[in-house]
Amino acid sequence: MKNNKTTLFLVGGAILLIIAFLLNVSLGSVYISIPEIIQGIFTGEWAKTSHSQIILNYRLPKALVAILAGFGLSLSGLQMQTFFRNPLAGPFVLGISSGAGLGVAILMLAGTIFGFANSSDFNAWAIALAGTLGASLVLLAVIFVAWRIKDSMTLLIVGLMFGSGVSAIISVLSYYSNAESLKLFTVWSMGSLGGLGWSQVWVLCIIILLGIIPVIALVKSYNAMLLGESYAKSMGVNPTRVRWLMIISTGLLAGSITAFCGPVAFIGIAVPHLARMVWKTADHRILFPAAGIFGGILLLLCDSISQLPGSAQTLPINAVTSLIGAPIVISLVLKKNFSKEF
Amino acid sequence: MHKLLKPPFIFGLIFSILSCSQQHDKKEFTLEKIELKYAKGFQLFKGNGFWEIEVSQPWTGAEKSFRYLILEKGEEKPTGDFDAEIQLPVSKIVVTSTTHIPHLDMLNSSDKLIGFPDTDLISSKKTRALVDAGKVMDLGSGPSANPEMTIDTDAEWVMISTLGDDIRYLDLLKNAGVNPVINGEYVEQHPLGRAEWIKFTGVLLGNFEKASEIFEEVENDYFEAVNLTENIPDDKRPSVLSGVMYQDIWYAPGADSWGAKILQNAGGNYIFNDQKGSGSLQLNYEFVLDRAIDSEVWIGSSDFPSIKQMGEMEPRYIAFKAFKNGNIYSYTQKKGPTGGLEYFELGYMRPDLILKDLIKILHPDLIPGYELYFYQQLDEK
Numbered sequence: 001m002k003n004n005k006t007t008l009f010l011v012g013g014a015i016l017l018i019i020a021f022l023l024n025v026s027l028g029s030v031y032i033s034i035p036e037i038i039q040g041i042f043t044g045e046w047a048k049t050s051h052s053q054i055i056l057n058y059r060l061p062k063a064l065v066a067i068l069a070g071f072g073l074s075l076s077g078l079q080m081q082t083f084f085r086n087p088l089a090g091p092f093v094l095g096i097s098s099g100a101g102l103g104v105a106i107l108m109l110a111g112t113i114f115g116f117a118n119s120s121d122f123n124a125w126a127i128a129l130a131g132t133l134g135a136s137l138v139l140l141a142v143i144f145v146a147w148r149i150k151d152s153m154t155l156l157i158v159g160l161m162f163g164s165g166v167s168a169i170i171s172v173l174s175y176y177s178n179a180e181s182l183k184l185f186t187v188w189s190m191g192s193l194g195g196l197g198w199s200q201v202w203v204l205c206i207i208i209l210l211g212i213i214p215v216i217a218l219v220k221s222y223n224a225m226l227l228g229e230s231y232a233k234s235m236g237v238n239p240t241r242v243r244w245l246m247i248i249s250t251g252l253l254a255g256s257i258t259a260f261c262g263p264v265a266f267i268g269i270a271v272p273h274l275a276r277m278v279w280k281t282a283d284h285r286i287l288f289p290a291a292g293i294f295g296g297i298l299l300l301l302c303d304s305i306s307q308l309p310g311s312a313q314t315l316p317i318n319a320v321t322s323l324i325g326a327p328i329v330i331s332l333v334l335k336k337n338f339s340k341e342f
Numbered sequence: 343m344h345k346l347l348k349p350p351f352i353f354g355l356i357f358s359i360l361s362c363s364q365q366h367d368k369k370e371f372t373l374e375k376i377e378l379k380y381a382k383g384f385q386l387f388k389g390n391g392f393w394e395i396e397v398s399q400p401w402t403g404a405e406k407s408f409r410y411l412i413l414e415k416g417e418e419k420p421t422g423d424f425d426a427e428i429q430l431p432v433s434k435i436v437v438t439s440t441t442h443i444p445h446l447d448m449l450n451s452s453d454k455l456i457g458f459p460d461t462d463l464i465s466s467k468k469t470r471a472l473v474d475a476g477k478v479m480d481l482g483s484g485p486s487a488n489p490e491m492t493i494d495t496d497a498e499w500v501m502i503s504t505l506g507d508d509i510r511y512l513d514l515l516k517n518a519g520v521n522p523v524i525n526g527e528y529v530e531q532h533p534l535g536r537a538e539w540i541k542f543t544g545v546l547l548g549n550f551e552k553a554s555e556i557f558e559e560v561e562n563d564y565f566e567a568v569n570l571t572e573n574i575p576d577d578k579r580p581s582v583l584s585g586v587m588y589q590d591i592w593y594a595p596g597a598d599s600w601g602a603k604i605l606q607n608a609g610g611n612y613i614f615n616d617q618k619g620s621g622s623l624q625l626n627y628e629f630v631l632d633r634a635i636d637s638e639v640w641i642g643s644s645d646f647p648s649i650k651q652m653g654e655m656e657p658r659y660i661a662f663k664a665f666k667n668g669n670i671y672s673y674t675q676k677k678g679p680t681g682g683l684e685y686f687e688l689g690y691m692r693p694d695l696i697l698k699d700l701i702k703i704l705h706p707d708l709i710p711g712y713e714l715y716f717y718q719q720l721d722e723k
Contacts, residue, residue, distance in 0.1 A: 028626070028628050029625075029626040029628050029629035029632075030628045030629055030631075030632040048632070049635060050631050050632045050635040050661075051632070053631055053635070053661045054627075054628040054631055054632065057657075057658065057661070058590070058627055058628055058631075058658065059628070062590070175484055175485065176483055176484060180644070180645070183588065184588055187588040187589050187591065188588075188589065192589035192590055192591075193590075194589065194590030194627065195589040195590050197657045197658075262589075307626060308626075311626075312617060312623075312625045312626055312629040313623075313624055313625065313626065314590070314591055314624065314625075314626040316591075
């Protein structure tokens with residue numbers, strides 16, 4: 001019975017995801033009718049050349065990136081919350097996002113301070129590469145600590161400390177950089193789903209798929225990890241292996257998304273809780289797909305709102321995710337039975 | 343109680359002081375308002391042996407205004423509270439924005455400059471020579487001039503712009519005796535309004551007449567150029583796209599801004615003429631593409647060195663007709679030896695040159711002999 005209900009829920013979620021995707025593609029500053037979009041995609045005939053550009057090279061990649069980022073961030077958030085048994089853990093906790101931020105800040109800000117780069121040298125690939133390098137470096141440092149220290153709580157604190165150390169370096173760089181590159185970096189840090197071309201979308205897609213593999217391998221171990229490391233050990237789970245795979249998976253997922261889209265806020269923290277609330281389960285076999293689908297739907301909806309359909313203006317994606325995410329997290333904190341799964 | 347402290351005596355004393363000063367105002371310290379033509383951010387008043395400046399728009403939306411007194415040599419100080427009191431003649435000054443540098447150059451006062459934050463940004467040949475000779479102290483490259491070093495220069499006044507972070511140190515500088523004066527030229531929305539701030543600097547240097555002459559020349563030059571394009575009918579005005587994209591947000595000047603006005607004056611049809619705002623617009627890429635895909639010219643696109651690099655940095659630029667035809671112009675023709683762009687230095691003071699550049703780009707046959715000054719067409723490379 002329960003299985004049937006779960007399947008129904010997941011199928012319903014998938015259908016909602018498709019609806020959110022279509023909605024996202026059909027909404028924007030420029031009005032393009034749904035029949036025209038369908039006709040254009042299947043026959044290549046558009047009312048205006050600009051319409052084909054908008055749909056094929058802007059809205060479609062943007063919608064795909066929203067799904068990928070929603071999936072990736074939610075999965076990495078869920079893994080961290082379970083692993084650290086901390087309801088407020090998320091992709092930002094291990095310092096991964098701040099690491100990516102540092103890489104991008106060094107590229108954009110330090111280059112102009114020390115004169116080895118112009119603001120015109122930053123194409124999307126360079127930014128993604130810098131973000132990936134930064135995230136990997138911080139991740140390597142965290143891995144080194146994780147190898148020395150066998151305790152999840154300590155790892156959490158170390159990750160947070162790395163994060164604040166990195167933020168301090170970024171502040172110093174921002175303080176001395178010129179207005180143009182500071183603006184570039186500030187806009188990057190507000191997050192953006194719409195800055196990617198097709199080639200980057202495919203690269204992101206491959207990295208996200210790679211990041212999901214360890215998740216599939218670990219589903220059952222995570223269920224045991226919820227009860228604590230020593231209990232998991234007695235069930236035959238190897239916590240060290242789980243820790244390593246978790247770090248690799250979240251590094252790939254959160255690192256690549258941050259590198260390409262900037263630090264997208266709140267999805268990683270809020271969506272896993274939403275999934276737990278809706279499905280009322282702590283079983284990760286259900287929670288992983290549920291959180292992924294939920295993340296995709298939520299980010300598609302946030303993006304549709306941020307485009308302010310029908311107006312020429314847009315909002316940065318983080319403004320919308322935070323406005324939706326913050327109340328969710330606050331209401332969770334105020335709930336008494338909030339951490340009973342942890 | 344001592345006799346002198348009795349209330350009637352004290353009131354009498356206060357009354358006599360007040361009436362005395364009021365008579366003073368009427369007799370000696372009458373003020374004549376000097377009319378400004380375009381600038382709205384400051385007012386000038388001429389008194390007997392002194393000037394008063396009121397800066398009413400030190401920054402966008404300011405509610406507080408600042409009053410400065412400039413006292414000529416050997417004259418008596420009028421009564422009143424001032425945010426800065428400057429005694430002419432001045433010999434040591436600090437300015438904090440490259441846009442202030444042309445004022446000093448044109449008023450032959452560059453030699454008075456003893457400090458500037460991040461001197462690498464200066465491109466003026468005259469001032470560069472002074473920097474290279476070690477006569478201008480570098481006050482650091484943070485968001486504000488280094489306050490300790492600024493105080494240490496012992497300048498008679500420091501001109502600050504509220505675009506940076508210098509405003510934080512206003513009280514500190516004032517108490518240290520280096521009179522901070524706020525230049526709010528960037529708030530002006532008329533191209534000539536910004537240039538008229540040279541009169542502000544002129545008064546502070548005791549050289550108002552020269553500043554007025556310089557401004558008049560710029561103004562005449564500007565309107566000579568406007569006359570060339572005034573009667574161009576709408577269908578003969580090329581459509582102009584402006585701005586640059588960060589991530590997927592397009593930043594372009596609003597319809598009420600300085601940049602949009604100058605494009606209109608140059609005989610162009612600015613593609614965002616209906617997007618209200620005196621600052622920068624944040625537009626959505628699809629909106630811009632839908633509207634500007636066929637625009638003939640693209641002006642002022644950041645500081646890209648070449649069309650090829652523009653396309654590499656942001657492939658979505660490639661869809662625009664102006665990009666495909668290579669009709670992209672940016673203000674990067676003149677770079678100082680240490681990397682500062684002259685457009686950002688001289689542009690405020692010489693809107694006539696910007697206007698002529700734009701006319702040359704949009705209607706080359708109207709100024710046949712003119713050569714582009716700030717702008718250049720991007721090439722493929």
